[in-house]
Amino acid sequence: MKLIGSLTSPYVRKVRIVLLEKKVDVDLELENVWAADTKIALNNPLGKIPCLILDDGEAIYDSRVIAEYADTLSPVSKLIPAGSRERAAVKTWEALADGVEDAGILARLEVTLRPLEQQSPEWVNRQMSKINAALAQMSRALGENAWCHGNQMTLADIAVGCALGYMLFRFPDITWQAQYPNLDALYQKLMQRPSFAETAPPAA
Missing domain, CATH: 3.40.30.10 (Glutaredoxin)
Incomplete structure (x- = not known):
């Protein structure tokens, strides 16, 4: 493949x-x-x-x-639960994480592709407000738990880790690590895994 x-x-x-x-x-x-x-x-x-x-x-x-x-190609590390309620919970985490990235990309494209006089600060602020709301929800939902859902890593954690990594890569001025130490702890734990370390975006 x-x-x-x-x-x-x-x-x-x-x-x-x-x-x-x-x-x-x-x-x-x-x-x-x-x-x-x-x-x-x-x-x-x-x-x-x-x-x-x-x-x-x-x-x-x-x-x-x-x-x-x-996730169906190998029995190793089952990442999406089989039960409908559990599966929906993990996929909702994924949708939330993807939404952070969606908003970040829209905000970034507004300021990188459009001439300054054509840029819309209102549009950028709208996207950034989505990111801020989503990060706050992630932190509330994670709480003091070790993982986003259940007692082991799932697709929820992978998706959230990628969203947090994207924030560090493209929006380093957003101080989510200080604001949400539980998200930072999760991210640091994920970065200890070879899969995360090997796929980290290149330094700018």
């Missing part, structure tokens, strides 16, 4: 971590979807990464879909 992605995308990182935790070998093909010569649309008409190419050539896209599929 082949995973099309980048080293800086938090969605790609989430999938890479899942595959590493599941001990599934996949080749990583780097792709810059913003480049004029990008060929991502040949596999994903939405022009987004990650995109997983299966051995028979079929393409699977959207990080949530790929992560769920990857």
Whole structure:
């Protein structure tokens, strides 16, 4: 199998971590979807990464879909519970974490792609308010627990870890580590895992 992605995308990182935790070998093909010569649309008409190419050539896209599929490929480290209520709880954590990244990317694109005179501070503030609200909810829901859901690492923790890592990478001025020490403790614990350490985005 082949995973099309980048080293800086938090969605790609989430999938890479899942595959590493599941001990599934996949080749990583780097792709810059913003480049004029990008060929991502040949596999994903939405022009987004990650995109997983299966051995028979079929393409699977959207990080949530790929992560769920990857969890079925090996009995090692089951990351998504089988029970419907438990599964929904973990997937809700994932949606919350992905939402932080969605808002962060929208805010960043506003100030990196638009000329200054065309930028909307209201739009940026709206996205940042989503991030702040989501981080506060993550902290409340985590509380003093060791993991986001249950008594072992799940996809919830992987997704949250990737969102927190994205904040450190793209929004270092957001002081979430001081504000939410329980999230910081979780992140530091996750970074001790080879899957997280190996997929950390490159230093700017």
